[in-house]
Amino acid sequence: MTVLRALLVCLVTLLASYSTIPAAMADDLKDAINALAEGSLKDREAKVDALLETGDDTVVPVLTYLAEGDLYFRKSDKQVFLADKTGRTFSLTDPISGDVIPDISKRDIKKVRVNNNLRRQIRDGLSLFALNSRDSAKRLAAAETIYKAQDASALPAIEARLAKEQDAQVIAFLQEARAGLTLTSDAPEEAKLSAIEILRDKGGRQALSILNEAAETSEGAVKDAASRAIVAIERMLAIWNGVQNIWYGLSLGSVLLLASIGLAITFGVMGVINMAHGEMVMLGAYTTFAVQQAVQTAAPGLIDYSLLFAIPAAFLVAGAIGFVLERGIIRFLYGRPLETLLATWGVSLILQQAVRTIFGPTNQEVSNPGWMSGAVELAGLSLTWNRIWIFFFALAMFGLLFALLKRTPMGLQMRAVTQNRNMASSLGVKTPWVDAFTFALGSGIAGIAGVALSQIGNVSPNLGQSYIIDSFMVVVFGGVGNLWGTLIGALTLGVANKFLEPFAGAVLGKILVLVFIILFIQKRPRGLFALKGRAVE
């Protein structure tokens, strides 16, 4: 965003210094721009239209700034400027001359108000400008906007561009845009039929709605063709819908997995009924917040990568607290697993209130880095980046943990100690160290989960409470002490939830999942991946 704006400012300055605009026209433009300062929001729509109609490139930065709420006027003379906030003051750029006036106080200027209507109008209008941009990516974006806008007045621009466009993707979009417009116009039948074909191949909901309208308003061959295209598109949509649902389910499952994976250690392996698990997740999320703040002040350039620093930090913070907890409290409670519930519940209250006291009771803002924002459109699917990252992150964590537990001597000792502490000790295992390490590991992993979860939900003192029940559900459903169970359990519950949600609704869907868990446990009283045989008794 900022890069773009810097470019725009350069552009203005360039334009101004080598201005080829005749003086008279420049004056008109100036008036038209300054006119933005006055009148109601409704009046402003006409003024924006007028600016767009000039077709002059000078209006591009003006309107872009307006849409972003950065167009200001000087109170003294109602002159409109492009404003950039620099620290506590603003620097103003004259849209025509490109002159920069630094250090203007907020008091002296006022924002040119904008609303959604204006933004939409500007976006659609500027897309026609961008259609002639040299950057093919921009042209592509513009063509997409034009397709979405379905504005008949854009038709000449589309035709004009199509005549000289080279980029196949842009051509496709423009043709689709034209097809939509053709269909709703009074074009001849053949044109409409070929337009229907283009739209059918394009697919998607918007094509569907255009075709629906066409099918309603037309007759004969066009109506038939449109109806057939509708059926085809709907079938595709249904399929993609199913796939999308599976993805949503897996993605929800990966969140559940993340939330419960630390618990799979502290509870699943160690047998501590760890009610403070959620708070470890919360601490991870708050660490993310703190790291983000630190990076913001220390190295703003790295802000997009603050999450990468947050991961080890969260592990260390939550792990350290887990370590202290184990040494200070839990170790007195081995052999009395139920009592750990009481103690860790107390700890969870303390941690919640501590965070509330330190950071305040309200939500904290953890922003998505650029590489985790937005979505990719993949055929009929729309996959958001943060979910994709979280999904693979969860799997990676699982893999690491699995390897640690099953393939390393430390993992073996961890399991041995929890099964028979005395005997492990008599075999030379340093049980206090293993206990503390295991609990710290489980807590640290929970902390890492907090980093990921801060990307999709609240960062508040209550964060832990909202995950704790689900986490226990997952671990138990999968089978206590079985990591695979946790993995499969989390994904199963995620997918089940997402398949129930569309037709039962979110509330009933959740109830049904709970009922499903209850019934499932009747069938497999020791969870999905139950340990069988004598060994369990």
Added chain:
Amino acid sequence: MEQTSPDTATGNPVALSIDGIDLHYGAAQALRNISLEVETARITCVLGRNGVGKTSMLRAIVGQHPVSKGKIILGGHDVTKAPPYARAGRGIAYVPQGREIFPQLTVRENLEVGYARLPRKQRFVEEEIFDLFPILKDMLSRRGGDLSGGQQQQLAIGRALVTRPNILVLDEPTEGIQPSIIKDIGRAITYLKEEKGIAILLVEQYLDFCRELADVVHIMDRGEIVHSGPAEDLDKEHVRNHLTV
């Protein structure tokens, strides 16, 4: 191996000595002033009726239960207050009564837990162990808890041997084991004593087994050692009296 204790009458160094220990379970006293020495390359056997405190004594020695009085010296070091893993670090290995294998670990993993105090190079299971208990080799990937009672007992002994101890403490190791393997265990114990010079402390109920192996026997009754002497003493009437009901 450090052997700082003075040599004993038999000429072998003392690997382990306990000196006047008492042990309580809550208010109940289970051991009264027990003293005993275990020599290197000797088999020391402890006998006694049910509930006289044999297991309690072993638990005190390996550190699974604190003593209320007295001292435990291991290889010249006072380990009275040391945790079990520290004592294991000094070369003591324990085959407990009731097997105490790790039920959810496989046989292989059960054995590997014994690596904990070994240097990296020594982290393998010696073939001798599998020769002694071939069944373990067949069942490496079965879960310990699924084994039969006797198999578990074999595993418990095998696991103790994995740690390459210099003192081996066995609590009724023959319990639940088939006769042929009992004979093998007997041979193995003799082998460990003679070839490896390991000190062996054996608690047994099985008199014949004891008489065959032991160099020294101690007899316990009601938390006390009431008789100590060579294995031949077991044939004496008054000694045997301690073992009858």
Added chain:
Amino acid sequence: MISAFLFRGLAGRIAWVAAFIALLGILVPLSNLMLPSDHALYVPDYIVSLFGKYLTYALLAMALDLVWGYCGILSLGHGAFFALGGYAMGMYLMRQIGSRGVYGDPILPDFMVFLNWKELPWYWYGFDQFWFAAIMVLAIPGLLAFVFGWFAFRSRVTGVYLSIITQAMTYALLLAFFRNDMGFGGNNGLTDFKDILGYTLQNPATRAGLFAAAAFALSLALVISSAIVRSKFGKVLLATRDAESRARFLGYRVEHVKLFVFTLSAMMAGIAGALYVPLVGIINPGEFAPANSIEVVIWAAVGGRGTLIGPIIGAITVNLGKSWFTAQFPEYWLFVLGGLFVAVTVFMPKGMLGTLSSFSDKVKSLKPAPKPSQTEAGEMRKEGEAS
């Protein structure tokens, strides 16, 4: 037979505690109603309703202890039975409002008018009668526990698996009762009660009566529970808790044993809920929240599990602490309460009661008094050990 059975429950200190609670049930209301408010022994209205609430919590905690402490069923869903009993009572109280609601509808409760319901749903029939509601207070939690337990125990669901499905049960009920479509007032629940059995709830005397009822219910439940755990059945319970499969090999129908206490305990919880609702004046789905059920477990653990009296002490102490701390240190009370829980676990492994009795044992053993007979010693030890 029944009286002989109950008589057995009155042995030892239980008798004293039960009598004490029952006495409170008489004295506190009397003092509240008869004494002038400046009298030294006067119990203010505020205290009466507050302690009335604690007594219902105590009953709930004791009911939980019966299944958890004695039978090893760690129910994380006992709040559900409490809430169901509460709802049954709430429905009765709702019907008693009659046309005094804000919309003045003689049949439909306000929230139904509000959401355009035209008719009373069938499951609300009968709740205008106290006897019917009273039966439902027992029957609904009892039936749910019976059906739930029937399946779970028959399938041999035990340990944490059982705990978690009880939690899933209460969680599912929470979500269900939140739904306005269920016809129980959604999130706001049932409120705005006017009177019970013709006595207006805004009158201190009515609340004093409710206090007495809570005290008597608790005292009676204590005697019944004590009689149960002292009978041979109580030993079977412990056997089931400690070695379920061994009990099976002895020929005990473990699932019936569990089902019996679970259902009984759910009914006690239901009664607690039913007494709670008129005392606090509201029942809403929040009572189903899993955290509430966990808190009940905490009360029992704080007081001392497997002692019946311990959970009563625990419930009252924790809630008294909560009431006091939230007013005294509104910003820091969670530290204090959390710290208390940690301290109890670490320093009082047997809960408050267990620690108290082992302390008093020590004091006793210092005196050169005649040693307690073998049986008594064993008895006491067993009680301590059970926690």
Added chain:
Amino acid sequence: EETIKVGVLHSLSGTMAISETTLKDAMLMLIEEQNEKGGLLGKKLEPVVVDPASDWPLFAEKARELIDVNDVSAVFGCWTSVSRKSVLPVFEELNSILFYPVQYEGEESQRNVFYTGAAPNQQAIPAVDYLMEQEGVERWVLAGTDYVYPRTTNKILEAYLKAKGVAAEDIMINYTPFGHSDWQTIVSDIKAFGEAGKKTAVVSTVNGDANVPFYKELANQGIKAEDIPVVAFSVGEEELAGLDTEPLVGHLAAWNYFQSVDSDANYEFIDAWHAFTKDENRVTNDPMEAHYIGFNMWVKAVEKAGSTDPDAVIDALPGISVPNLSGGYSAMMPNHHITKPVLIGEIQDDGQFDIVYETPGLVPGDAWSDYLPDSAKLISDWRAPLSCGNFNTETNECGGKGAE
């Protein structure tokens, strides 16, 4: 020295602490300011703060404690409807005064309670009007958390929209559980619903914790305000503080106050707030303004009555008018609701709202909705001689619609 005690009944822990803690601070600030001005009736005010811990029955217990044990003259508190419902009988029985500062579903008017937050007609209806008229919205998604406030509001809105000629298939209603955190399906449904060719908007009564994940999902799935604007009734500055608002610019909220309101009273208030909290970044919000109004009304009423006696103050309150923060005056009406302007704001990238619409005059709060059949005929007037919260204008009787 004798003081006048004021109860503050807001959750400082549990799920609601997120919202309510700020209100406790605001009350402490208001009381401190009043004391600096010399207190009330020559006495100092003394706040009594308790923590009902987001536990509804505990609200009732604490209310009783405040009134009975601490002898407070008035209580400022509650946020959720259920907490208010829980304390109502207590205030009625012990005859005390509660000021309730949050927007709610209406359908209530009680003698001891003064509602300084918005009734549905002071928030929801103007917001929908705005979208319809200014943005040309034709298709509606009513998304809410499953509890009474959203249910009622949506019921009212549905009736209202249908009366305006919106077809049933152009209204989608969706409920989610409290604290719902996985919004993927619902957001993609909204997206699909909005791609059908007609201009679509979302009216969100999603509550509390669920908002952050909801908006994050909206942002990530690329739902732009220009395409599908979301107007919310429970999202204010405080809630936005937990969000990166950059991708959310243009989404809307309807309130009676925004921190960005351009008035001297507001600037003063904000400065005082920053000074009081010693934190330049603390935001102000609508319920804070409601407490500001309510507190000043109470002060004025006590002065007018010359005592803190509840009956006197209750009688004195209707008709009292005090400055609000948006530059006008708000008055307490006989139905114990107040008059307020309605503002629509668009979210800005700095976490503030830019006010894009303001009702021309003040809107009086309506205790009984005109769009619900059973309430339409009810009015509330606590002045003598009527003294009734649910007066039936058809039967001319107090006590609701009565037997039919």
Added chain:
Amino acid sequence: MIDSNTQVTSTLLYLDDVSVSFDGFKAINGLSLAIEPGEMRAIIGPNGAGKTTMMDIITGKTRPDTGDVLFEGQMDLTQHDETEIAQAGIGRKFQKPTVFESQTVRENLELALSGNRGVWASLFYRESEADAARIEEILQTVRLQQRANELASDLSHGQKQWLEIGMLLAQDPKLLLVDEPVAGMTDAETVETAKLLREISKTHSVIVVEHDMGFIRDLDVKVTVLAEGSVLAEGSLDHVSAHPDVIESYLGR
């Protein structure tokens, strides 16, 4: 079903071609065995031969993959659960002593004492004099009178063994399954136990599993040798001990 009065055979317990496998490992392999009423049978065999598993099958703990197990000629044990089988009169002592640790020795015996196991019956149970006397007698037999009121968890390993034997006596079943009763006992106690079992077998059927050959000799009953899940040899102890396979796989040289 079959009328309970008409006995199909006189056999008390009849295992017919029973097999069970765990994850592909055949622990019991086509095992057939018949125990007559009043018979005592000793079972020996290598570790892992399937002796304990066989008991698991009889008592309903493990379901066989194939084969029938008939009790008193008509009750198919594979169709019943542990409780029903115990109530039908099969009692068991486990290889690893399992007692109710948090209850006293006496209570353990009280629980085991034969009688109605129903919920109501145990709620309203009052100890009769006969019951008390019986418990006293058993305490005497297992030599735990001194510790009657102590918690079972405080017993030593061997004492727990004794307690379990006591519980079995209290239960008074028709068929006793005794898994390694003398493990951990002194030689003298072993002799006592053999006597005790012989006494019991006068009125009950008994199956004893042991590795102690001296003890088996003392019992002086028919011996069945199990190996790899099926019967290897059967007959008197002298007969089977001479069997080369038994020597090879079990007794050793």
